Amino acid sequence: MAPADRRGERVIPEPYAVRDTYDRLAPFYDQDTAADDYGRWVGLYQELIVRYGAPGSRLVDLGCGTGKSALGLASLGYQVTGSDLSPAMLRVAAAKPGADQVRFVEADLSDLPDLGIFDIATCLGEPLCYLLAETELIAAFRGVSRLLAPGGLFLFDLNTAGFYRRLQGTPLVQDRDGEFVIWRGSGFTDSGDLCHLDVDRFRREGGSCWQRLSYRHTFRHHPPQRVTALLAKVGLERLGKHGLRRGEFCDTPDEDVDRKVIHACRKPGPAMS
Structure with a gap:
């Protein structure tokens, strides 16, 4: 049995606390996030994939939750694998229309297993923000690099200080x-x-x-400058940073004003045309 804190609540070590939270949230998650325009969000990521280029259409969506982004990306023609820490969230995803077009896999973002080789990796929302130790973030970046083919594209977003x-x-x-x-x-x-x-x-x-x-x-909060340094440490080349402001991209991210900063990087390999 897990120990209790002074309020009598269970104290669950990371990453199990995050998994436990989302296992309990799974039945309500889509309703809670109904106001979030995932269709538009996926469309913005598609714009960046087109802008930066990728060697193919094999895509892994990390921290996919109930499949909102993974299913949206699959509808655009990508061969999608969606991974998430929470089995309950994945069960919700697997029950949705179009789920037969996505391979859903349970996986810890900070300790990614061999899911295959991909041309594109995406991580939308808060998954990376739950990695509280810098060592976890580095481990996640290393894991993504292992999954990417040479020239593969990695797109992810992080919340701003503002x-x-x-x-x-x-x-x-x-x-x-x-x-x-x-x-x-x-x-x-x-x-x-x-x-x-x-x-x-x-x-x-x-x-x-x-x-x-x-x-x-x-x-x-992971400051953009530190994120760039960690990406370089694991051998991922930075391509650009973009702000998410009122539902649109801007090419000059502002940590005080913007909702998120979207990072684009690439695993070294053949140049994209």
């Missing part, structure tokens, strides 16, 4: 039929690079009874 600071504002409340959800961000902790997002979900369980489900997400 996004984390804005999390400390007014709590967000989602009120839906039979449940309501409260999202509360802490901003940066005293360590200066960690941020917590606490989620409380209240679901009606018949009559006047409600069930409360609580989760804590802990993210690390």
Whole structure:
């Protein structure tokens, strides 16, 4: 049995805490993220794939969750493998229309197994932000490099410092039929690079009874300059950085204004035409 903290809650070592959280979130995840335009997000990644070029169409989508991005990329003609830490999230993905066009595999981003060889690797959303130790991020980059063919393209995004600071504002409340959800961000902790997002979900369980489900997400801010240095350390060549601002790309990312920074890099190999 896992030890308990002073609030009596289980203390689960990483990465099992993240897996446990998403296993419990899986039935609600798509509803919670319904406002996120994954179709547009996938389209923006497609624009970058076209801009930078890739040696083929074999694509691995890392941290694919319930398959929103993996299925979208498969619909564009890529041969997609989707990997995620949470088996419950993958079960939701595998039950969706079009899932027979994607190979879904359970895998830890910080300790990637041999999933095959790919021309493109993508990682959309927060998966890399859950890697709290720099050694984990380096391990993830090394794992991606092993999976890429020579000349292979790696596209991923990370939250900005400005996004984390804005999390400390007014709590967000989602009120839906039979449940309501409260999202509360802490901003940066005293360590200066960690941020917590606490989620409380209240679901009606018949009559006047409600069930409360609580989760804590802990993210690390990875500054773009440090990310570039780590990519170089594992032999991945930086191609460019882009900001995500109001749902659109900009070629001059701003850590204070933008929601995310999207990084593009390549495994050395034959030049792309």
